Amino acid sequence: MSTIARALALLDHFSPDHPRLGLTEMMRLSGRDKATVHRHLTALVQAGYLEQAPDTRAYRLGPALTRLADMRRHTVPEIEMVGALIDDLSRVVGELVHVNRLHGFDLIHLCHAEHHNHPVRVSFDATERPPVLATASGRAFLAFSAPEVVAAALADPGTWDRKDAAPDGVAVCETLATIAAHGFAYNRDTLRLGVSSVAIPVFDADGTPVATCSIAYPTGRGGADFRDRLARHLMAFAPKMTVAMGGVVPARVQKIWAAQGNSTKMADQA
Structure with missing residues (x-):
């Protein structure tokens, strides 16, 4: 699996029951080391696929996904x-x-x-x-x-x-x-x-x-x-x-x- 695919695969761990995930939770769910997970999460935040909640700094799905979902639905x-x-x-x-x-x-x-x-x-x-x-x-x-x-x-x-x-x-x-x-x-x-x-x-x-x-x-x-x-x-x-x-x-x-x-x-x- 490529680096990009491994980073994007982290998005699959979010669900209605788990809309926010911290670094430690993401490490546990993905089975990857801290440095790798943090690097992938940072890249996803920079691309707008994730954002950090201002109160807890936990990660949640970002606005870029809404834009892409709307674009797909319309095109x-x-x-x-x-x-x-x-x-x-x-x-x-x-x-x-x-x-x-x-x-x-x-x-x-x-x-x-x-x-x-x-x-x-x-x-x-x-x-x-x-x-x-x-x-x-x-x-x-x-x-x-x-x-x-x-x-x-x-x-x-x-x-x-x-x-x-x-x-x-x-x-x-x-x-x-x-x-x-x-x-x-x-x-x-x-x-x-x-x-x-x-x-x-x-x-x-x-x-x-x-x-x-x-x-x-x-x-x-x-x-x-x-x-x-x-x-x-x-x-x-x-x-x-x-x-x-x-x-x-x-x-x-x-x-x-x-x-x-x-x-x-x-x-x-x-």
């Missing part, structure tokens, strides 16, 4: 195009729909939409970075990724819920193969009790997964029939989603989505 057309699509999808299904880009094995929120008239809804935190193996989105991404990507994910402790034991690689690969055959992944009360979701991959111009689109809903809303209805809607929108992000759906995946869209029942995943 990157995929966000607008994808936003319009998921807004339509959310109106059709009446549930929360969100799109994440993959950065390494981090699911980074791109946009979301929520249209419903239900008294019970799923709470959503756009800053959350759940472990990919514990989410429908993460498994949908891995199911259509190259074997070496899956192997790297299994070797990375950050990809599974640390409250659990390390995943069984054989079992995970079997589940991913089933997801690839179905064209979508789903969770039921896996990451959070009372929350279920269905998800599909979004592909780049080479047909490689680079993002995911998912529908999250309260588990009590319905069982397998309800899940399958949402999955069919999701797969019907999936090709448009990939095109909006400048990608191409592989022919084999397109065939699976078309077949599942015409199916009334879908097999269970492990």
